[in-house]
Amino acid sequence: MLKPTEAELEILHVLWQQGSCTVRFVHETLHAQKDVGYTTTLKLMQIMAEKGLVRRNVESRTHVYEAAINETEAQGELLRGFLHTAFRGSAMKLVMQALGNHKTSREELDEIRKFIENMEGDNQ
């Protein structure tokens, strides 16, 4: 699976959240946060279709796109790369930083702790 670029990821997030959408919809969504032209979004989505990152339905004049890669899997791939380039592979260091620097709610911490306890249980 080809690694999506940063701009492509923004588009994928819209598709993951919305399911299928038109270029127009994706563009409106991005445009709400960022100043970008319509044809820029269109071009990116066309490139993504070539790369196999998205699928498109061209039956109607207005094409309908959907993500061709799974969100969790893609994030896993990205994480693997990032872990390597930024943390030289130390998952523990990354996790500690993530927990330490970003506000995580009590509930989320609980959930993570249970997750770990569960892993430790399996492991014995």
Place this chain on the structure above:
Amino acid sequence: MLKPTEAELEILHVLWQQGSCTVRFVHETLHAQKDVGYTTTLKLMQIMAEKGLVRRNVESRTHVYEAAINETEAQGELLRGFLHTAFRGSAMKLVMQALGNHKTSREELDEIRKFIENMEGDNQ
């Protein structure tokens, strides 16, 4: 602080690990893993000096470089960006993926669990 590129990060990792070194040393280290020319490494390090990512001592003919940014801080910055672009800010999701997909030893899991328990303790 300017965000280092991927190639720059590789150099920073050498500097973080080694302390001060020459271009030659950094190059040899990178070259062991990757086919890259000496002047490429040199040029990158010169650019990094301009950007303020590294400091260099030019007293002797052979310049000596050291990282100008702290490893943990830099990783924190990178993580913030990555968390946003890849996980839309969900630290929990990232942590779960990191723990789930990458082999983490029993000892490391313990350490993380204690870290969380400690955070939860403070929080009450």
Place this chain on the structure above:
DNA sequence: CACCATCTACGAATATTTTCGTATTTCCCT
């Protein structure tokens, strides 16, 4: 002292990613 290995400086080629202008087609509304 002259040569050679090694260093830095610098500009430019290449590759990658992002942006957008323009042309053309299609559909809808009057």
Place this chain on the structure above:
DNA sequence: AGGGAAATACGAAAATATTCGTAGATGGTG
């Protein structure tokens, strides 16, 4: 049917990142 809004296709500019060739300086060694 005619005109305009909205869509896609396409190429190329712009921005960013990476690579390296070449020139010139410097220092050690025979």
